[in-house]
Amino acid sequence: MKNVYVVRHCKAEGQASDAQLTSIGVEQAKGLAEFLLDKDIDCIISSPxxxxxxxxxxxxxxxxxEIALDERLTERVLSDKNYPDWLEMLRKTYDDLDLCYEGGESSNMAMSRAISVVVEALGSESQNIVLVSHGNLISLLLKYFDDRIGFKEWESLSNPDVFQLTFSAEKKPNIHRIWAE
Structure with missing residues (x-):
């Protein structure tokens, strides 16, 4: 049996790739470390x-x-343009997984790259793996294993958030949200 702990990043100052954690986010990261300390983590893979x-x-x-940085865990790009109705556009991508806006990637495209990280991690010697990523990509990763996950579940994510995916003989893991704010 293997566990994959999918972690959404702590509170940050923005969405840019170089956005820093807020002072609250720094404290959350320390609390998250304590929370995960007894999980026998032997592999950490993070968005860069x-x-x-x-x-x-x-x-x-x-x-x-050591933290392995993996570009496949970066946030999903909805579009390379700024739209005032981006939230409604995002909602539609949970209903139509192939919907792709200009300069962006579809839900299926983003889901595919996230799942490839999970598959590689499961194929490794590691037993308890942490993957650190971003809200939209995490919700799509979870949706891959449980189609009931969608826009509402994305909206309900917290910063940070942690889901435990337990893989055994079955193809689909047991998914449990184990972080509670």
Whole structure:
């Protein structure tokens, strides 16, 4: 049996790739490290975005487990244009997984790259893996395993958030949200 802990980054100052954690986010990262400390984590893979890396760095330091940065865990780009109705556009991408806006990627495209990280991690020797990413991508990763997950579930995510995916003989993991704010 393998566990994949999917972690959404702590509170950050913005959406840019170099956005820092807020002072609250820094404290959340320390609390998250304590929360995950007893989970026997032996592998950490993170989005290279600063807010994701800084979210898991305290745990990495405590466990002396190196953080592997993986571009496939970066946030999903809805479009390369700014739209005032971006939220409605995002909602539609949960209903039509192939819907793709200009300069962006469809839900299926984003889901595929996130799942490829999970598949590789499951194929490794590691037993308890942490993946650190971003809200939209995480919701799509979870949707891959449970089609009931959609826009409402994305809206209900917190910063940070943690889901435990337990993989055994079945193809689909048991999914449990284990973070409670």
């Amino acid at each position: 975005y600063e807010r994701a890396y800084r979210t898991i760095k305290p745990l990495s330091d405590k466990l002396a487990v």
